[in-house]
Structures are given as C-alpha cells and as structure tokens.
Amino acid sequence: MQPTDLRVAVFSGNYNYVRDGANQALNLLVSYLLEQGVAVRVYSPTVARPAFAPTGDLVSVPALRLPGGRGEYRFGLGIRRAVREDLDAFAPNLVHVAAPELLGHAATRYARRAGIASVASLHTRFETYPRYYGMRFVEPFVEHLLTRFYNRFDRVLVPSASIGALLQEWGVEAPIGIWSRGIDHARFRPDRRDLAWRRSLGIADDATVVGFLGRLVKEKGLSVFARVVTDLRRRGVPHRVLVVGEGPALDWFAQRVPEAVFAGFLSGDALACAVASMDVFFNPSVTETFGNVTTEAMAAGVPVVAAHATGAVDLVVEGETGFLVPPRDIAGYADAIARIVADPRLRRAMGEAGHARAAAYRWDSANRAVLDAYLAVMAERAAPALAQPSAREVTADPPILGCDA
Structure with a gap:
C-alpha cells in the first residue's frame, strides 16, 4: 500500500478551538499527511472564533461545554447522523483517535463495525488530573479505563519511551509506537534573546529570569511552581519570574506569585523572543507526555528544571541540559534553580x-x-495470518473520560 491509498479520519476533542501542544501537533501531522498524498478528514467540536485556522478539512461535531470551570473546552457528543453520513461518504480505511472521550469511543466503534484499522495517539496523562482537584483516589480506576480503551486499537502512538513503558505497566497489550515531536528551529534559537523586550517588562539586564510557559491550568503544576518561588524568595535567591500563557487559573496563580511578570499569550516570533529571554525554564508539570515547551526552551539555549516524570525524563539530561527533580520536592526544585542562578558558567553550558x-x-x-505506523497497520491487517479477530478485542464500551485532546 502507498500513502496515496490511505483515507484517514482523525477524531480530536480539540483540533483548533483552544491552542495547545496536542492540537498543534495534530495540525502539523495533517499537513504532512496531505503533502504525502494521504486523504484526511478531521472530526472535532468547533467554535465560532477558534484559536487558529484548522489544517485540512474539519467537520464540526456536536458538543457541550465542559463543566467544572473549564468551559473553554468542548465535550464531543459522539457521532450523530450527519457526522456518520459524512464519514460514510468519505469512506475512511483508517481511523485515528486522539483522546479517550465520548467522540473517541464512538470512533472506535465505527472502525470496528466498518472493519477498518484504528490507531490511537496519546497526548495527555489524564489519569493525573484528579489529584489537582482533590480526587487522587480515583486515579487507579482511571488507569484501568485507559488501559481498556487503548487495548482496542491496532496501534497506540505515544510521544516518548517513558509513556510507552507506563502503558505497558498498566497492561496495555496493543503494539506501541513512538510519535515524537519536532521544533521550529528557525524560530526557537538562542539569538532571539532580547534584553530590550525584557526591559519593557521592567526586568533588568542583569536579572536572572525563571520562566513558565504554558496554559494556566492547575494540572500544569502551578501550585508547585508558586511554592518554589516562595522558597526562593525566602532564601534570598535573586531572580525574576516571567509567566507566558493564559488560562482559567490566571487569577488564582497571580495571587500566589504576585511579584511575577505576566506577559500573557504569545505566539510566533514574540513567543520565541520570550523563551530565549528566560535564564531558567521551570516546568514542574507531571501531566506531560512529551513537553513541547521543554524542547522549545532547550532549542532557545535555556537550561531546564523539570519534574522527574514522563516526558521530561526523555528530554532533559540530568546535570547536562538541566536538572530533574522528584515531582513534589519543593526544596529540591529550589536547590536546582538556585544552583543555576548562582553559576553563570553552568547556565551557559547547560543552555x-x-x-x-x-x-x-x-x-x-x-x-x-x-x-x-499507518502503513504497517494496514499491511498487518492485509496479511492472511492476522485476518482473525483479535483475542484482546473488548466488546463492552468502557466509561468515558474527559475531552481535552
């Protein structure tokens, strides 16, 4: 089979209405597939004013706002008649599901009933989310649901080896492949550093900037970040805090780091300038599966202090490009940042x-x-030895999880 023989239906809980690393990766993937002659059609909830224009053909899926103060996200309501008719007309021979929510479950059922191949990609560690809302006790149950979900696919694509190992620990038996991430190297470079821009924010040339980049939501480790900044201040470690991003936890976070400079949402060259103008990139999140922001900071020549967790452990070389710290070790994070602040030569070498x-x-x-991976799955399905139904196929539909893609 050739790429031009593929007809891929992509299902995403968020393709372009809120900008995040996951949907930007999906849009770049769709662009690449179209360039290779693959027919692609994307199915996702939409809004009147999305964060950015979608790549490829996007079909709107009926959806509701996500409750619990996260109304910026939409919860797809599965495959209704109009969507199913569009799918049937497109006639995909492979389904790609990007999130374990209602729309993703409906897509797996569609693929199974149509007898076509299915691939899942994992973008977010949903099982870690409950801990940020006082519900850590449900995490084992969520892991169980995710295991059942991913065992329904011909292939599961993860962004890093650590995530693949985690799924195998859970009991995922579906073949696992790596879909890593890239960087816009023309944009994220050390020479994008701009002291004049820092001065415009009230940051002195000789100040050491500890930066945060990402959506301002609690599951990004904002509480840990704030506690570490408090510890640095208590120790008298000279630094300034620069926060790049926006989100529903902005006010909550600003109250806990009142001395921080909030640059808001930035993109393109402005974002590249902001990242390169940091001196330490601090990423305490444990929900990352890869950490695009971490590689962008590295490309910009900025040393990284990150949680010793999935994603970061595949990117950061301990003591060489930055430091990895146990996820909730406040003193350990402060020690690592203080060490970089105190040693300009170490900072330059790590960068x-x-x-x-x-x-x-x-x-x-x-x-x-x-x-x-698509072509390999199609070849495996075409092989006579693999024509019988999979012994691991689950007939009952597992319960539904959240809708962040």
Missing part, C-alpha cells in the same frame, strides 16, 4: 548542551513515523 540536543527533534521525521 548550549540543550540547544545541541534539541537539534535532533524534527517534525518531518516525527510525522513520517506516524505515516509508517
């Missing part, structure tokens, strides 16, 4: 090492791995 390591992350090679 240079991170920049060199980040050079390996390229979007074309990452997305080629997805296309190769």
Whole structure:
C-alpha cells in the first residue's frame, strides 16, 4: 500500500478551538499527511472564533461545554447522523483517535463495525488530573479505563519511551509506537534573546529570569511552581519570574506569585523572543507526555528544571541540559534553580548542551513515523495470518473520560 491509498479520519476533542501542544501537533501531522498524498478528514467540536485556522478539512461535531470551570473546552457528543453520513461518504480505511472521550469511543466503534484499522495517539496523562482537584483516589480506576480503551486499537502512538513503558505497566497489550515531536528551529534559537523586550517588562539586564510557559491550568503544576518561588524568595535567591500563557487559573496563580511578570499569550516570533529571554525554564508539570515547551526552551539555549516524570525524563539530561527533580520536592526544585542562578558558567553550558540536543527533534521525521505506523497497520491487517479477530478485542464500551485532546 502507498500513502496515496490511505483515507484517514482523525477524531480530536480539540483540533483548533483552544491552542495547545496536542492540537498543534495534530495540525502539523495533517499537513504532512496531505503533502504525502494521504486523504484526511478531521472530526472535532468547533467554535465560532477558534484559536487558529484548522489544517485540512474539519467537520464540526456536536458538543457541550465542559463543566467544572473549564468551559473553554468542548465535550464531543459522539457521532450523530450527519457526522456518520459524512464519514460514510468519505469512506475512511483508517481511523485515528486522539483522546479517550465520548467522540473517541464512538470512533472506535465505527472502525470496528466498518472493519477498518484504528490507531490511537496519546497526548495527555489524564489519569493525573484528579489529584489537582482533590480526587487522587480515583486515579487507579482511571488507569484501568485507559488501559481498556487503548487495548482496542491496532496501534497506540505515544510521544516518548517513558509513556510507552507506563502503558505497558498498566497492561496495555496493543503494539506501541513512538510519535515524537519536532521544533521550529528557525524560530526557537538562542539569538532571539532580547534584553530590550525584557526591559519593557521592567526586568533588568542583569536579572536572572525563571520562566513558565504554558496554559494556566492547575494540572500544569502551578501550585508547585508558586511554592518554589516562595522558597526562593525566602532564601534570598535573586531572580525574576516571567509567566507566558493564559488560562482559567490566571487569577488564582497571580495571587500566589504576585511579584511575577505576566506577559500573557504569545505566539510566533514574540513567543520565541520570550523563551530565549528566560535564564531558567521551570516546568514542574507531571501531566506531560512529551513537553513541547521543554524542547522549545532547550532549542532557545535555556537550561531546564523539570519534574522527574514522563516526558521530561526523555528530554532533559540530568546535570547536562538541566536538572530533574522528584515531582513534589519543593526544596529540591529550589536547590536546582538556585544552583543555576548562582553559576553563570553552568547556565551557559547547560543552555548550549540543550540547544545541541534539541537539534535532533524534527517534525518531518516525527510525522513520517506516524505515516509508517499507518502503513504497517494496514499491511498487518492485509496479511492472511492476522485476518482473525483479535483475542484482546473488548466488546463492552468502557466509561468515558474527559475531552481535552
């Protein structure tokens, strides 16, 4: 089979209405697939004023706002008649599901009933979310549901080896492949550093900037970040805090780091300038499956202090490009940041090492791995020895999880 023989239906809980690393990766993938001659059609909830224009053909799926103060996200209501008719007319031979929510479950049922291949990609560690809302006790149950969900696919694509190992620990038996991520190397570079821009924010040239980049939601580790900043202040470690991003937890976070400079949402060259103008990138999140922001900081020549958790452990070389710290070790984070602040030579050396390591992350090679996985799945299904139904196929539909893609 050739790429031009593929007809791929992509299902995403969020393709373009709120900007995040997951849907930007999906849009870049769709662009690559279209360039290779693959027919692609995307099914996702939509809004009147999305964060950015979608790549490829996007079909709107009926959806409701997500409750619990997260109304910026939509919860897809499965495959209704009009969507099913569009799917039937498109006639996909492979379904790609990007999130374990209602729409994703409906897509797996559609693929199974149509007898076509199905691939899942994992973008977010949903099982970690309950801990940020006082419900850590449900995490084992969520892991069980996710295991059942991913065991229904011909292939599961994860962004890092640590996530693949985690799924295998849970009991996922479906074949696992790596869909890594790339970096816009023309944009994220050390020479984007701009002291004049820092001055416009009231940050002195000789100040050491500890930066945060990402959506301002609690599951990004905002509480840990704030506690570490408090510890640095108590110790008298000289620094300024720069926060780049926006989100529903903005006011909550601003109250806990009142001395921080909030640059708001930035994109394009402005974002590249902001990242390169940091001196330490601090990412305490444990929900990451890869950490695009981490590689962007590395590409910009900024040392990283991150949680010793999935995603970061595949990117940061301990003591060489930054430091990895046990996820809730406030003193450990403060120690690592203080060490970088106190030693400009170490800071420069880590930045240079991170920049060199980040050079390996390229979007074309990452997305080629997805296309190769599609073709491998199609070849396996065509092989007579694999024509019988899978012994691991689950007939009952597991309960539904959240809708962040």
